[in-house]
Amino acid sequence: MRIVEWRERTVPLDGDVRNAVVSFADHTVSIVAAVSDQRRGGRPVVGFGFNSIGRFAQGGILRERLFPRLRGADPDALLAGDGRSFDPAAVELAVWDLEAKLRDEPACATIARAAGRAPTPYPVSVYAAGGYYYGDDSVRRLRAELDGYRALGFDAFKIKVGGAPLDVDLARVEAALDVAGAGSCLAVDANGRFGVEAAQTYGRALAPYGLRWFEEPGDPLDYALLRQLIDGYAGPVATGENLFSAADAENLVRFGGMRPEVDVIQVDPGLSYGITEYLRVLDRLEAHGFDRTRCFPHGGHLINLHVVVGLGLGGCEAYPGVFGPFGGYAPTCAIGGGTVAPSDAPGFGLEEKPDLASHLAAMVEDLA
Amino acid sequence: MRIVEWRERTVPLDGDVRNAVVSFADHTVSIVAAVSDQRRGGRPVVGFGFNSIGRFAQGGILRERLFPRLRGADPDALLAGDGRSFDPAAVELAVWDLEAKLRDEPACATIARAAGRAPTPYPVSVYAAGGYYYGDDSVRRLRAELDGYRALGFDAFKIKVGGAPLDVDLARVEAALDVAGAGSCLAVDANGRFGVEAAQTYGRALAPYGLRWFEEPGDPLDYALLRQLIDGYAGPVATGENLFSAADAENLVRFGGMRPEVDVIQVDPGLSYGITEYLRVLDRLEAHGFDRTRCFPHGGHLINLHVVVGLGLGGCEAYPGVFGPFGGYAPTCAIGGGTVAPSDAPGFGLEEKPDLASHLAAMVEDLA
Numbered sequence: 128m129r130i131v132e133w134r135e136r137t138v139p140l141d142g143d144v145r146n147a148v149v150s151f152a153d154h155t156v157s158i159v160a161a162v163s164d165q166r167r168g169g170r171p172v173v174g175f176g177f178n179s180i181g182r183f184a185q186g187g188i189l190r191e192r193l194f195p196r197l198r199g200a201d202p203d204a205l206l207a208g209d210g211r212s213f214d215p216a217a218v219e220l221a222v223w224d225l226e227a228k229l230r231d232e233p234a235c236a237t238i239a240r241a242a243g244r245a246p247t248p249y250p251v252s253v254y255a256a257g258g259y260y261y262g263d264d265s266v267r268r269l270r271a272e273l274d275g276y277r278a279l280g281f282d283a284f285k286i287k288v289g290g291a292p293l294d295v296d297l298a299r300v301e302a303a304l305d306v307a308g309a310g311s312c313l314a315v316d317a318n319g320r321f322g323v324e325a326a327q328t329y330g331r332a333l334a335p336y337g338l339r340w341f342e343e344p345g346d347p348l349d350y351a352l353l354r355q356l357i358d359g360y361a362g363p364v365a366t367g368e369n370l371f372s373a374a375d376a377e378n379l380v381r382f383g384g385m386r387p388e389v390d391v392i393q394v395d396p397g398l399s400y401g402i403t404e405y406l407r408v409l410d411r412l413e414a415h416g417f418d419r420t421r422c423f424p425h426g427g428h429l430i431n432l433h434v435v436v437g438l439g440l441g442g443c444e445a446y447p448g449v450f451g452p453f454g455g456y457a458p459t460c461a462i463g464g465g466t467v468a469p470s471d472a473p474g475f476g477l478e479e480k481p482d483l484a485s486h487l488a489a490m491v492e493d494l495a
Numbered sequence: 496m497r498i499v500e501w502r503e504r505t506v507p508l509d510g511d512v513r514n515a516v517v518s519f520a521d522h523t524v525s526i527v528a529a530v531s532d533q534r535r536g537g538r539p540v541v542g543f544g545f546n547s548i549g550r551f552a553q554g555g556i557l558r559e560r561l562f563p564r565l566r567g568a569d570p571d572a573l574l575a576g577d578g579r580s581f582d583p584a585a586v587e588l589a590v591w592d593l594e595a596k597l598r599d600e601p602a603c604a605t606i607a608r609a610a611g612r613a614p615t616p617y618p619v620s621v622y623a624a625g626g627y628y629y630g631d632d633s634v635r636r637l638r639a640e641l642d643g644y645r646a647l648g649f650d651a652f653k654i655k656v657g658g659a660p661l662d663v664d665l666a667r668v669e670a671a672l673d674v675a676g677a678g679s680c681l682a683v684d685a686n687g688r689f690g691v692e693a694a695q696t697y698g699r700a701l702a703p704y705g706l707r708w709f710e711e712p713g714d715p716l717d718y719a720l721l722r723q724l725i726d727g728y729a730g731p732v733a734t735g736e737n738l739f740s741a742a743d744a745e746n747l748v749r750f751g752g753m754r755p756e757v758d759v760i761q762v763d764p765g766l767s768y769g770i771t772e773y774l775r776v777l778d779r780l781e782a783h784g785f786d787r788t789r790c791f792p793h794g795g796h797l798i799n800l801h802v803v804v805g806l807g808l809g810g811c812e813a814y815p816g817v818f819g820p821f822g823g824y825a826p827t828c829a830i831g832g833g834t835v836a837p838s839d840a841p842g843f844g845l846e847e848k849p850d851l852a853s854h855l856a857a858m859v860e861d862l863a
Contacts, residue, residue, distance in 0.1 A: 183560055184559070185555075185556075187553075187555010187556050187557075187559050187560075188553075188555050188556060189555075190555065191505075191555050192551055192555075346742050348740065348742035348743060348746060349742055349745075350746060351749060372716065374715075374716035374717055375716060377719075378750070381719060381750075382718070382746070382749075382750050
């Protein structure tokens with residue numbers, strides 16, 4: 128059993144929006160296809176993966192460095208010990224998809240088996256992330272945006288802060304609370320914008336609202352800032368989407384003052400070093416007393432849904448309004464009552480997302 | 496004044512050697528050329544830069560992401576406030592070279608001016624790094640290698656440890672000490688190989704030799720390991736070559752137990768985010784009580800020589816035996832008595848290194 132070809136396709140990301148720090152207008156995403164020599168229904172079985180959305184594609188490094196390494200590897204080195212399945216430790220997300228398809232099961236089942244556990248019962252908690260800055264009339268637009276998410280079946284929300292003066296941001300928070308109904312249903316995300324004084328100022332201003340969490344207050348690596356904020360902020364603090372390794376995650380909980388019973392870890396398996404490294408992240412977090420239900424991976428898409436279900440994490444995010452064709456879930460994923468569930472499609476089920484399916488098909492249409 | 500073209504060329508790195516962790520046999524380096532619209536001697540002035548050696552080229556991300564961003568930028572945004580010089584903060588090493596050439600001065604003078612200081616008087620301290628694992632007969636070969644470096648004018652050396660059992664490594668250290676003459680003239684480098692127990696075991700075994708430093712004992716991000724080692728190891732510990740930002744460097748000294756009067760910081764301006772970020776690294780280190788003479792950047796080449804002289808750092812390393820055509824210095828850099836000095840060539844003087852000059856010439860031979 129062999130992976131006979133690797134392909135990459137760079138796709139622009141939808142969404143001309145911005146948070147406190149970046150615009151997403153020019154972002155792109157690499158889709159990777161792992162073409163196997165196995166056939167199902169007369170066609171080669173192909174695994175698809177992409178990394179986190181809201182960054183940039185990696186076509187160059189994939190074609191110049193990773194694909195040649197994979198082609199040059201001993202083919203048996205890409206197989207698990209039994210020689211009858213691919214080992215995703217070698218090449219990650221596209222191989223998880225491929226391996227799940229070869230087993231004709233959803234990726235969450237494959238991931239759970241690899242972790243020695245049963246998949247979490249469906250559905251799992253999901254919240255709608257959005258609330259970007261659009262420009263004029265943003266409070267009215269924000270309210271309409273969140274009303275729209277509620278109509279789609281979401282009952283918890285996250286909006287951006289830190290891209291406007293504090294009084295404007297507080298007006299946005301209060302408008303969002305009107306829709307969310309309770310602080311526990313609304314999180315805010317500063318995207319790492321603040322220094323320690325601004326983070327503490329926002330912390331004091333936000334504390335009375337009893338929010339779901341205050342996300343990424345400062346530089347992702349500024350563990351001292353985080354500890355100083357947490358010393359004076361009783362509510363949950365969430366961070367970790369811009370940490371990439373188990374070593375980084377361990378430093379976060381060692382030095383950042385993160386509280387196992389309170390705070391939220393958002394390391395993203397796709398944006399960082401894959402599901403294999405994410406398993407190591409969970410090991411380190413659990414060694415420091417964090418339950419895995421404190422983990423809500425950044426990146427609202429099908430891949431992380433299967434990770435959340437497969438590993439029993441706290442829940443998913445979703446970007447219903449932006450980050451297509453990667454963001455969001457397939458129509459077959461029943462969203463409602465603040466929850467989401469994977470379908471029983473093999474693999475990550477990316478082919479069930481119509482706006483993504485055309486890109487996937489274009490990558491493999493020449494395969495006999 | 497404009498940069499009218501960006502070019503990249505990927506060049507294989509010489510040196511089929513290994514340390515405790517990696518083989519360098521397949522490594523490559525990107526040379527970047529910044530072609531200006533300015534002319535000197537009838538030819539366009541071109542700045543050259545490369546990043547650290549002993550890693551991989553970045554042709555894909557340069558061509559797909561960085562060059563398009565630079566071409567798309569407002570040309571004035573690449574100029575300093577006076578509009579008459581390029582601002583390296585935007586595009587880094589190749590622009591430092593270009594800007595120094597436009598001023599007809601060595602890059603160390605340009606770098607020193609940007610930092611508001613005078614260049615350090617030449618020459619500066621340099622040590623020879625090598626002592627890799629070659630296979631059979633490595634102790635005899637090691638001794639011959641260091642003898643060769645001494646004949647070239649070096650009087651301090653660094654060798655690898657951690658790629659062999661402790662007793663073999665100690666035999667290598669003792670052979671190297673025969674050549675070095677004193678522990679203060681010999682450093683050892685574990686390239687991040689050890690867990691905390693192995694690091695402490697090596698620390699106890701190495702302590703009696705009074706070595707110049709014990710480099711990168713564990714994972715570059717494992718600040719807790721570093722602190723535990725340092726608690727029981729009185730000699731200097733060196734690390735930082737695999738930290739890339741001012742935030743990382745600050746975490747190192749905040750959480751790693753690094754001692755301002757004892758330990759050594761090896762953040763590499765090229766391997767990390769450039770000289771501009773390196774200036775921020777120095778600011779953070781000085782705020783934590785470290786003198787800049789505690790900094791010995793990783794990466795023994797002309798670019799870091801100009802950084803060391805321009806910023807008054809502790810000294811340089813050199814790889815006389817490996818990492819050509821990038822590693823090492825030009826024949827015009829007088830090496831002797833354990834010191835090295837830049838020539839008065841404009842820029843980094845990369846054109847004075849014969850094995851590199853042909854690559855640089857090939858990148859610009861078509862320019863009128």
